[in-house]
Amino acid sequence: MVIRESVPLAPLTTLGVGGPARFFVEAQEADHVCQAVGWARERRLPVFVLGGGSNLVVSDAGFPGLVLQPGIRGISSRKEGARIFFTVGAGEDWDAFVGHAVSCNCAGIECLSGIPGTAGAAPVQNIGAYGQEAGSVIDRVDALEIVTGARTTLDSRRCAFGYRQSIFNTGEAGRWVILQVTFTLQPEGAPLVAYKDLQEHFGSSQPTLAEVREAVRQIRNRKGMLLVEGEEDARSAGSFFKNPVLTTRQYSALQRLLRERGDPAIPAYPAGDSLHKISAAWLIEQAGFAKGYARGRVGISRKHALALVNLGGATAAEVMALKSEIQSTVRRRFGIDLHPEPILLGFEETHG
């Protein structure tokens, strides 16, 4: 285990902005994770756990503690009754694991194809797409507690998965290093074709798991949401804002406002108990930020209004200035607060 000093973080993120980590370590084994957090504890340094860097904005000042990247590899599987359990090292590439599950003809995560990042990061924001969520197929998470160095197993209920959230990015953010994740998938299960994009792709045909995986990758690529070499619109942190979830009262007020102004109706979907999920991308575009909008070295993806892109040589401050401009314009125009989805690392002020 080698702890390096002053390691630039920008190249370790998909957005490519920000300063260095004061200390950096890649831990290939759980024991190395334990040693590394012990090392930081002795020096009273904060620890930040880095996955694939695809949902992260690092400040220009960087991070004044230890950045720990778990590189734990390995996928094992075990059949139990009608289910198969896959235990996946935190450092495994997420999309490679989805490919593996699909090649084993197991359903449950095929719609999560092409999401960048590691398997260990999947539970943190409960990644989801096209009607599937990692949290609904996670059986348990093996984790190490940073302050004590103790290892424990957290079952899925304990992880408290919600829309793009879990204990790992809310009440217990910064408490755990995820070592491995166990998923329970459905052998020979049918793929999910629930969203319009996929339904339009397949029409009335009955696709296989592998065909749905390929279609999701193609759709993501079309929207600049697939990391492919040379794809300038993918130099982003993915979706920069969460899709707002409104109460019925807030949603009715918004609909009224749009009607009064003669604006088009906003796409909305039921989100459980009298809640309505609305499209952040729609709000951004209707607020006047078209796809391809540029503001110096930062801009909005030409393919998806939800992604802020680094057009080349951008700073974190420039990204955050565009973020604030979009937030305040959407708030002024629609009375809706947009909240950032990526983790914001090393910023002094709070960026809600």
Ligand code: NAP
């Ligand atoms: P989209 O498909 O245009 O959907 C926009 C919004 O409408 C999302 O809030 C989506 O909900 C909702 N929606 C669309 N069809 C729906 C349906 N049939 N039932 C319920 N809700 C529906 O979104 P996009 O930006 O192009 O992204 C495609 C998918 O990738 C979405 O599911 C999105 O959430 C997902 N994605 C996830 C992440 C992440 O996990 N960090 C990052 C980028 C994109 P949902 O958000 O609940 O799907």
